[in-house]
Amino acid sequence: MSKVVVTGRVPEAALEKLRTEHDVDAWTGPGSISREELLRRVAGADAVVSLLTERIDAELLDAAGPQLKVVANVAVGYDNIDVPACTQRGIIAANTPGVLTEATADIAFGLILMATRRLGEGERLIRSGQAWKWGMFFLLGSSLQGKTLGIVGMGGIGQATARRAKAFGMEIVYQSRSEIDPAIAAELGARRVELDELLAVSDVVSLHCPYGPTTHHLIGAEQLTAMKDTAYLVNTARGPIIDEAALATALRERQIAGAGLDVFENEPTVHPGLLELENVALVPHLGSATVETRTAMAMLAADNTLAVLNGNRPPAPIN
Structure with missing residues (x-):
């Protein structure tokens, strides 16, 4: 039986599937696995099932050893994996595209509604206990009908968001x-x-492009200045695509009307300038956070792993 290391908690159904054929060492701690513990556990592994919170780089690949055959990421994005380092060592890297498309598009459009209709502001007002009264100009937002949605990155999630729009x-x-x-x-x-x-x-501008060197700070001060002062920016892709400091300035100075963010530049830390503002909706990386979607992601990662260990092409290879 091959050794499969799972770097974080995943749905039990995926672990059961892996255990039917292989020896599984899965992290079950309450928080993320430490780097030191991860490097220790991967020694001798034939497969690593990774979460996006773990960095899969040359150091880890070397700690695993030359018998490592596959790294299966439980995510569609794979900026946490050094894919060239995997390729150089003959290791197959795989991800989980497709299964989280609709869930992430739901969150993207939810953030569009939160930002344009000021739903976060309204909920905070109610919970604060402050007195309020309906009025013709109370918490006015912006309607979507007849407006233009700009999608950056028109893959599956971008297209699903466009259908909702x-x-x-x-x-x-x-x-x-x-x-x-x-x-x-x-x-x-x-x-x-x-x-x-x-x-x-x-x-409304909604980001759905992959993250890499060419999209790092794709949206910065210059791009924010180019947007309408009535426009909104939404990000459900990866945090560093936006320069958060520049966004905080643009929102504070009303260079744009508002924003909705599911991902952050230095996750889980959020730029303090954003936390002070009312015109930004902030949610903690919930794009794929449904029971059905997370289970499907883990099962696809298990399928990728089993395929490679059985000498077959995985369903979703990266390299």
Whole structure:
């Protein structure tokens, strides 16, 4: 039996699936595994099932040893994995695309509604115990019908978010490395534009691009200045795509109207400037946080692991 190390808590169904064929060493602590403990546990592992909170780099791959065959990330993003280091060592890296598309799109659109309709502000007001009274100008937000949603990164999650926006009567523009399927573009009425144009014309900008060197601080002071002062920014992709300090300044100075964030630049730390502001909705990385989705992610990671250990191609390889 091969040794499979699971770096964090995952649904039991996935562990049971792995245990039917292999020896599983799964971290079950209340918090994240320490780096020292992780390096100790991976020694001699044939497979590592990783969470996005763990850094899978050359040090860890070497600590595991030359018998390591696969790193299966329980996430669609894989910026926590040094993929070239895996490839250099002949290790297959895999992820979990597809299964979290709808759940993440739900959160993205939920944040759009929270930001544009000031739902977070309203709930905080009620919970604070302050007196309030309905009025014609009380907590006025912005409607979505007839407005333009700009999607940065038109993959599966971006397309699913666009479908929700279309149902709300929004126009869609997108920026992506390549054109989407013409049939999907026609269905959504989506038009491909460059980022500069997208920022200038969008009433809501929603980020769905992968994170890497080319998208680090893709949205900074210059891009925020290019947006409408009535526009909103939403991020359910990866935190460092936005320069949080620049965003805090833009929100405080009302360069844009508001924002909704599910991910953060130095997660779980949030820039203190954002915490002080009312015009930003903040949620703790809940994009895939449904029972059904997290179970599906873990099961796909198990399938990726078992396939490689059995000498087969995994369902979702990265390299």
